[in-house]
Amino acid sequence: MTRLMYQMANNPSRYYQVIHNYQEAQLLFAAIHLNVFSHLDTPATAEAIAESLNCDKKQIELLLLTLVSCGFVSKIGDFYANTPETKDFLSRNSEVFLGEALLFREKMTSLNELESKLKTSPKSRSNNYDFEDLAKASIPEMYTGRVQSFLEEMQKLFPNPKRPLRILDLGGGTGILAIEFVKHFPGSKATVFETPGVASVTNQIVRQHHEEKHVDVLSGNFNTDDLGGSYDLIIASGILNFVEGDIACFMQKLSSALRDGGYLLVIGQYADHKYDAPPNMLSWLSGFLNGVPLPPSDIEMERAVKKAGLKAADVLENTLFEGQLYRKGITDLSLCSGDVVRSFIELTEQIANSRTNVLDFGSENLTFYRGEIHMIKMIGDFPGIYSAELARKFGITRPVVHKTLQKLSERELIAKEDDQKDKKRYRLYLTEKGWTAYRFHQRYHEENDKALFDYLSNMPGDQLTAIKGFLDQAIQLIHNHA
Numbered sequence: 001m002t003r004l005m006y007q008m009a010n011n012p013s014r015y016y017q018v019i020h021n022y023q024e025a026q027l028l029f030a031a032i033h034l035n036v037f038s039h040l041d042t043p044a045t046a047e048a049i050a051e052s053l054n055c056d057k058k059q060i061e062l063l064l065l066t067l068v069s070c071g072f073v074s075k076i077g078d079f080y081a082n083t084p085e086t087k088d089f090l091s092r093n094s095e096v097f098l099g100e101a102l103l104f105r106e107k108m109t110s111l112n113e114l115e116s117k118l119k120t121s122p123k124s125r126s127n128n129y130d131f132e133d134l135a136k137a138s139i140p141e142m143y144t145g146r147v148q149s150f151l152e153e154m155q156k157l158f159p160n161p162k163r164p165l166r167i168l169d170l171g172g173g174t175g176i177l178a179i180e181f182v183k184h185f186p187g188s189k190a191t192v193f194e195t196p197g198v199a200s201v202t203n204q205i206v207r208q209h210h211e212e213k214h215v216d217v218l219s220g221n222f223n224t225d226d227l228g229g230s231y232d233l234i235i236a237s238g239i240l241n242f243v244e245g246d247i248a249c250f251m252q253k254l255s256s257a258l259r260d261g262g263y264l265l266v267i268g269q270y271a272d273h274k275y276d277a278p279p280n281m282l283s284w285l286s287g288f289l290n291g292v293p294l295p296p297s298d299i300e301m302e303r304a305v306k307k308a309g310l311k312a313a314d315v316l317e318n319t320l321f322e323g324q325l326y327r328k329g330i331t332d333l334s335l336c337s338g339d340v341v342r343s344f345i346e347l348t349e350q351i352a353n354s355r356t357n358v359l360d361f362g363s364e365n366l367t368f369y370r371g372e373i374h375m376i377k378m379i380g381d382f383p384g385i386y387s388a389e390l391a392r393k394f395g396i397t398r399p400v401v402h403k404t405l406q407k408l409s410e411r412e413l414i415a416k417e418d419d420q421k422d423k424k425r426y427r428l429y430l431t432e433k434g435w436t437a438y439r440f441h442q443r444y445h446e447e448n449d450k451a452l453f454d455y456l457s458n459m460p461g462d463q464l465t466a467i468k469g470f471l472d473q474a475i476q477l478i479h480n481h482a
């Protein structure tokens with residue numbers, strides 16, 4: 001009997017690749033378990049490794065050769081050594097040794113009992129995850145990119161590092177994000193909200209970092225307990241599966257805990273629709289089989305946050321960090337025109353009183369009154385400007401301009417050059433020292449004003465129109481008073 005030749009429409013290689021990946025995983029876990037990689041930071045022979053591990057030389061040689069073929073280890077002559085990546089992450093001598101975390105995650109999310117679990121429905125929605133041990137095991141993982149990327153994003157979100165902030169990390173596990181946040185934003189306070197079991201681990205980690213004064217650990221159930229309030233940022237990373245009840249109600253709870261204009265950062269992988277599979281379904285299948293619900297879909301989240309008065313503000317995308325940022329609307333219904341006028345008067349008073357403020361850029365030579373440094377800026381922006389133009393641009397009298405120019409000239413910050421066309425006038429330029437002051441001043445503004453620019457650039461057009469309209473009216477008012 002002749003068998004019909006299958007016409008190749010599909011390729012089965014994927015299934016063989018799965019076997020390969022499975023065996024590669026078994027190989028890697030056994031090698032981590034044996035602690036092979038910690039002996040390969042410097043080149044060593046199979047014989048030396050076998051002796052250190054108390055194993056058979058021939059068998060170890062086979063193991064090492066396979067590790068080489070999978071790209072975990074390199075080989076030159078008879079010597080084996082870790083690749084740079086393996087040295088960083090799989091050797092116990094490294095500060096970011098991930099071996100224990102990998103072994104723990106494999107055990108925690110194992111699908112060994114998959115078939116038997118399919119026969120019965122889960123008894124309760126309780127998860128069987130050991131989050132206490134996960135928190136302990138995942139500390140080095142946090143420092144292999146997540147913390148670094150998180151801080152980068154936070155520095156963009158809150159450009160003024162001196163602004164004291166209040167943040168909440170819900171189900172924050174290790175507490176490392178909160179700990180690193182307060183280290184980078186001095187004067188800020190962080191709260192980590194965790195289940196009682198994990199909270200004791202978080203507390204220990206906070207103590208190890210000596211951050212007890214800046215990081216509070218609250219223990220409880222975020223579904224039922226009060227979360228505190230007036231936060232500038234709430235982090236919800238990998239926790240939305242554990243929300244009980246309506247996700248819209250939970251989002252409302254988080255929104256109420258935020259101050260106006262505060263941010264909610266949601267980290268996790270979500271399906272587009274309720275009927276789609278979440279992208280990382282496989283990693284968490286063991287939990288789902290135990291009754292942990294699937295996370296909400298993007299569409300459910302969209303509806304829930306909108307209902308809660310939160311608006312999508314940004315997508316934070318980094319190599320190891322992906323999050324959706326929402327912002328609470330700034331709507332204070334109790335606000336009346338009197339409040340705005342009071343803030344305006346406070347602003348004008350502060351500007352009037354700051355006239356005598358001195359800007360010190362690090363030495364007596366580089367210390368300026370506001371009027372002086374702004375004149376330097378104007379001359380830098382318009383090289384060759386006449387003194388009469390300066391008087392006009394600043395709206396001040398010529399004698400006042402001359403007095404300031406005289407001082408700047410004596411301090412060798414500006415130079416005067418005769419005007420070729422009109423010998424009675426002179427043109428103004430900055431000297432090298434003047435340019436140094438100009439650059440210091442520019443940097444000063446870049447650092448200090450960024451928060452205001454960021455605030456305005458996040459604002460919808462109708463609100464910007466309202467602010468511009470108010471400022472035009474205010475300028476008119478000052479003209480009328482003058």
Ligand SMILES: C[S@@+](CC[C@H](N)C(=O)[O-])C[C@H]1O[C@@H](n2cnc3c(N)ncnc32)[C@H](O)[C@@H]1O
Nearest residue numbers: 131171172173194195198220221222237238242
């Ligand atoms: C998947 S882990 C995420 C940990 C951390 N946020 C991260 O992104 O690495 C979920 C965390 O939520 C905590 N958690 C789950 N349900 C909770 C609840 N009802 N109240 C407080 N914490 C809870 C767990 O203890 C666990 O630490």
